[in-house]
Amino acid sequence: MTEELGLRARKKRQTAARIWQVAVDLCAERGFDHVSVAEIAEAADVSKMTVFNYFGTKEDVIVGPMEDHAEDPARAVRERRPGESAVAAARRQFLEQIPRRDPSIGLGGDPRTLKVRQLIKETPTLAHRVVIFHMRSVQLLADELAEETGDMLLARVAAAQLIGARNALIMQNHERTLAGDPDDEIAKGCAEAAERAFDLVEKGLQGYPGNA
Structure with missing residues (x-):
């Protein structure tokens, strides 16, 4: 059970990191206001709901790791x-x-x-x-x-x-x-x-x- 929970936590961290990386790259290329959450989700190969589950808002995606x-x-x-x-x-x-x-x-x-x-x-x-x-x-x-x-x-x-x-x-x-x-x-x-x-x-x- 502990190993399963550890694997689940690692997968969650990896998913959050991938979303952040994709979002930063897209926004740096096109500007924050010109990138939608749906586009971030598609590029990160997750659903739009998954992005919101991890970060709450588009602003959270970019600055959330810093605010931690x-x-x-x-x-x-x-x-x-x-x-x-x-x-x-x-x-x-x-x-x-x-x-x-x-x-x-x-x-x-x-x-x-x-x-x-x-x-x-x-x-x-x-x-x-x-x-x-x-x-x-x-x-x-x-x-x-x-x-x-x-x-x-x-x-x-x-x-x-x-x-x-x-x-x-x-x-x-x-x-x-x-x-x-x-x-x-x-x-x-x-x-x-x-x-x-x-x-x-x-x-x-x-x-x-x-x-x-």
């Missing part, structure tokens, strides 16, 4: 080591993703990830979704911090700074990839930049929250 990482910073803080500050936990999580060339932080050089970034720049509805995604990520982290400290105001300030540093690093990785820089050089530069970025945030937050 909205809780990453909050999880880093929630699962941090005893005595570790929120900044230290966020820094450690980010640095641990670099050797894996994690696409969620803009590494790996996946051409489709870059296509998604371009689609976001060109498509107002997708750009709006990304704004909502970032706001949700900030709020999830703020909720985690406020639960510990009881102070939602400072929790939101801290969350905005941490997410801002993380987003700036990811944006730089994408920009360097688009410029054609080798992935190994980008990763090395990212590690150095992450240390500087989180150092700057640490100076402002001074070990917050103090009751870790």
